[in-house]
Amino acid sequence: MSLEHSEQEIIRREKLKAFETQGINAYPADEYPVNAYSMDILKNFETQPESYQEVCVAGRIMSQRIMGAVSFYELQDAYGRIQVYTKRDEICPDEDKSLYNLVYKKLDIGDIIGVKGFVFITQMGEITIHVKEFTLLSKSLRPLPIVKQTEEKTYDAFTDPEQRYRMRYLDLIVNPHVKETFIQRTKIINEIRNYYNEQGYLEVETPVLQSIPGGAAARPFVTHHNALDIPLYLRIANELYLKRLIVGGFDGVYEFSRNFRNEGMDRTHNPEFTCMELYVAYKDYQWMMHSVEVLIERISVTLHTTTKIQVGDAVIDFKTPFARVSILDAIHQHTGFDVSAMNENQLRDVCNQLKIETDESMGVGKLIDEIFSETCEHHYIQPTFIMDYPIEMSPLCKRHRSNPKLTERFELMVNGKELANAYSELNDPIDQRNRFEEQLRLLEKGDDEAMYIDQDFLRALEYGMPPTSGVGIGIDRLVMFMTNSPSIQDVLLFPQMKPEKQIAVAKDEEFEKIGVSKAWIPAIRQLGIQTITDLKATSDTKLFNDLNGLRKKMKLEIDALQLDEVKSWLKNK
């Protein structure tokens, strides 16, 4: 009897033992000479059957239909599923039918096998591998969630989000669309890489561990470097490092940056996420807008062969050019207020009229941002560049060429969400120092998102950075749009989850080892004490009282415990 295994698991372990006694290694080391894949066979068999007379395919058994001396299994390999047909008397030509009866028929859903044979079409019209020989490649000890489907319907889909995310391997096995999403994710990243490489930009790697978490406004994760005895931060952005490289003379650099932000989690936020950042010398944000829209359109066409894609209830058209609207125009358009010339008090008044909550720490920039996100953001379903943000909101962005209160910045909004953020980068070191100092003042005012000052970055700017435009594209969100995934967890292979609680249970022998008599073990478990550690953490008198109390209550036929006995259990480590 086993506490930790279900009936089905026990049966599978017994099968494993039975295979061993029959001389079958359930986990062989040998290379298996796969020479064909399910999708390839299904696609090409009818036009070139001669190529599939000796195939060797490996995969996981996903369904079994055993009909006496004949059986049909479905094998799933990396590209799909294919049916295999096995006839007892072919794999067991002699009197001894045990290879079929005691091995092949005993295989389970989830086992990984290899088959050699030829491809044919059944009476039902299904392309199938006729098995001449099979090899067990890996025995599965846990039952797989069984998902069955016809063309139009799926039965008993494995849907519990917690289990899907915690056990992504299972999700990938039984939910084929999940695999497709992650294939598309990689295609998107490859497409971006191709696009930039074609233009001669250099993919680089910059520090993830930073001593000053700069380049964005967010709370960082802190860690500690023992040898240097300093705190280090997981990067919240890589922007300042890429700009240093532009100072260093690269013309264009980009990085797919895994960023870490110690903030809330929800449908669109994960503590670690991927942002692609690109910096190109001698360009401005107008150029960058064009570059971004061309890229996004290209990704859509590569993935879907069209610029129009379904995202939730909306159809989004990524056909260039995308709409462009300044943030102040957007606010004017959606609220009727012209906030372009307003000071802090006037903006607060507008917020009150619009029933937007404000607090003391908010400056002009933040107030405008607040008005925009409350009243405008959700209107931009189709891709739209929102441009020319107020200067207070953008401490790393160059002042607007025609209005010193604004910056040359744009955000790309899609489906009411920000997808990209770009600047004509601030390269005036004196202005940059002032802006950082302004951030410092905000910090003192209580704005905990204000940026830290990176002195080395300022020094780099003082050596001179060419006019540069930079962009950050949220890769996870882009993938969400492109794959119509409603949650960021659907586009991250292993989204962050609270760790599972391990319910440790000590074996009876472990209790006996420290001197607990067998009769008392069930009573101890009854008290909710399942490990030696738990037991040792309980005071001797409490244990003594509880156990004797239990003895009385449950009328246990054991001699009453002596306190000394309890003490002896807890004595040594």
Next chain:
RNA sequence: GUUUCAGUAGCUCAGCUGGUAGAGCACAUCCCUUUUAAGGAUGGGGUCCUGGGUUCGAAUCCCAGCUGGAACACCA
């Protein structure tokens, strides 16, 4: 963090006006030589998330906790 919903067999779920835990798939044994969400027969399988409370009696009602989802908040 707040609100709200959910947690029952390996999976999907029913049971929730308190009274002996159920179905389908999966699993086991048997029948079946081209089947297909195969079929037929029989059978096994449960810490009803955990801990308290109310009650003669709790999967069911109440409280607390754990985990997850959704919305909001925070945050790009």
